[in-house]
Amino acid sequence: MTSPALDLLGIGNAIVDVLARAEDAFLAGHGMAKGGMTLIDAAAAERIYGAMGPGVESSGGSAANTCAVAAALGARVGFLGKVAEDALGTVFAHDIRAAGVRFPTAPLANGAPTARCLILVTPDGQRTMNTFLGACIAFGPQDVDEAEVASAAVTYLEGYLFDPPEAQAAFRKAAGAAHAAGRKVSLTLSDPFCVGRHRAAFRAFVREETDILFANEAELLSLYETDDFPAALAAVRREAGLAAVTRSEKGSVIVAGEETVEIAAVPTKKVVDTTGAGDAYAAGFLAAHAQGRPLGECGRWGSVAAAEAISHFGARPQTDLKALVARA
């Protein structure tokens, strides 16, 4: 087994975020489930965009955010995901490459436009997402180069990939190639309702393919269809090699075999926007893990990166993260 060229290869939906502030009444008026992610079609995207306030555009996508943050923390990172040959696709490709992430996936020509996620941020800092998948639907096994996967110590998959049908085949191919090369596979559950839409597939993938699992409390409870957190934690301890479960202001808990590590949340003055907090946690964890740091330190890097993410509008880092983890 050769030494990996990449610490991390992320695979996910390639999305540009459009963030705007909104009152809770706006969510209610548009039938949006606060805090969740809803898939929308082009017509709904146009309707919601027309109704929402002035926006800020910023590259997003769950695994892509994780890749950008991990690169900012010094990891060697690649990302696979599908944009279109259009203005937003140019923005996405520029931003992820400018973050130092290798991004080899060919853009989609003559098809759906680049995906966008219309994100409403309420005064409490909570984000509610409406995703038009666009070109992401065209991401499939042909976009996964097995040699690329074999070159990465960890292949990281976002649970949102369970939604576009071809993507499921793509990440199964990636997981197979990673394990065949003696590498690790990491999965984030992404969203409790996404878990609900594909629960059996998620359960099987966690059991059979996942070495490092990321989830928040609601996602883990959804995975095991329980409202008992200790029971869900016991289940994931049996099924995944390592799991890091985030619990907002209660911090996070890492379970790996017999081992359990509890990590405190990093206090923040004000929650401006929670978009990308979970993505940043996974990035901090994996960047520290790539340096062979102990689990407690991996969790702390995750907490520091998540705290940075919620301190500003948008998912991508706006601060020197290396300096932040060095201070923590």
Place this chain on the structure above:
Amino acid sequence: MTSPALDLLGIGNAIVDVLARAEDAFLAGHGMAKGGMTLIDAAAAERIYGAMGPGVESSGGSAANTCAVAAALGARVGFLGKVAEDALGTVFAHDIRAAGVRFPTAPLANGAPTARCLILVTPDGQRTMNTFLGACIAFGPQDVDEAEVASAAVTYLEGYLFDPPEAQAAFRKAAGAAHAAGRKVSLTLSDPFCVGRHRAAFRAFVREETDILFANEAELLSLYETDDFPAALAAVRREAGLAAVTRSEKGSVIVAGEETVEIAAVPTKKVVDTTGAGDAYAAGFLAAHAQGRPLGECGRWGSVAAAEAISHFGARPQTDLKALVARA
């Protein structure tokens, strides 16, 4: 004279900002004058964008920023400026309308793309701008409806309009229509080097057409080719009916005939990004002025809006400005 339907009609370049953090060495390496605005062509825009870090896209444009902030403060506002029929043009039009600003200008079909401004923000919060004017070049007198101008109490022009040749004719038409209808004309000098490029035209326009002038210290010194601030202030007192001159952390000074009002800057914890600070000052001033408030209060509203603008990344407001001025 009928009562005006609009408090403010802004005319300016319709631009989408692309903001990224950069070190001072990046500016030096690309021969950029820190703190300034440089006009660039499409090739330079591509080159700089390729070299700059991950970006955040946000609608911008000097007068357009002022319009968005003034609307947030309760003023009835319109804006004239030229975008193209493309993705960034859609973003610009959405954002300014979502801010509550009337935006009637027809987009440019089959011409240059929507203008963009590549903004590098250094660790001290200073912004350095590189503007590709694109479709703004096509803005001309045909885009100025004299009835629209006559319907606004104040027509507000950005000095950057001295650069695109047709725009000069457009704003002269607007100024004529405003004065013919008994309305006021306001001008912001925008940039000391823009003043330097068109000094004679600026001097004539200030003398002959400007009722309310906005400038920062460097712009005013450039206008009168002096390094003596009291001399420049005396000159503008003679030439403009009312002038509000901003001096960064030294606050601002308003001169109107014999009257002089000094306004303290609103202290801010950290200067994150100065983009749009001057635009926000003018907006606060004009929004208060539209309500008939005394000059000191107009200046304070300007200072509050400017302090909000420099507290975050990007030029458009991210806070409830009405609540901020109510508290101040």
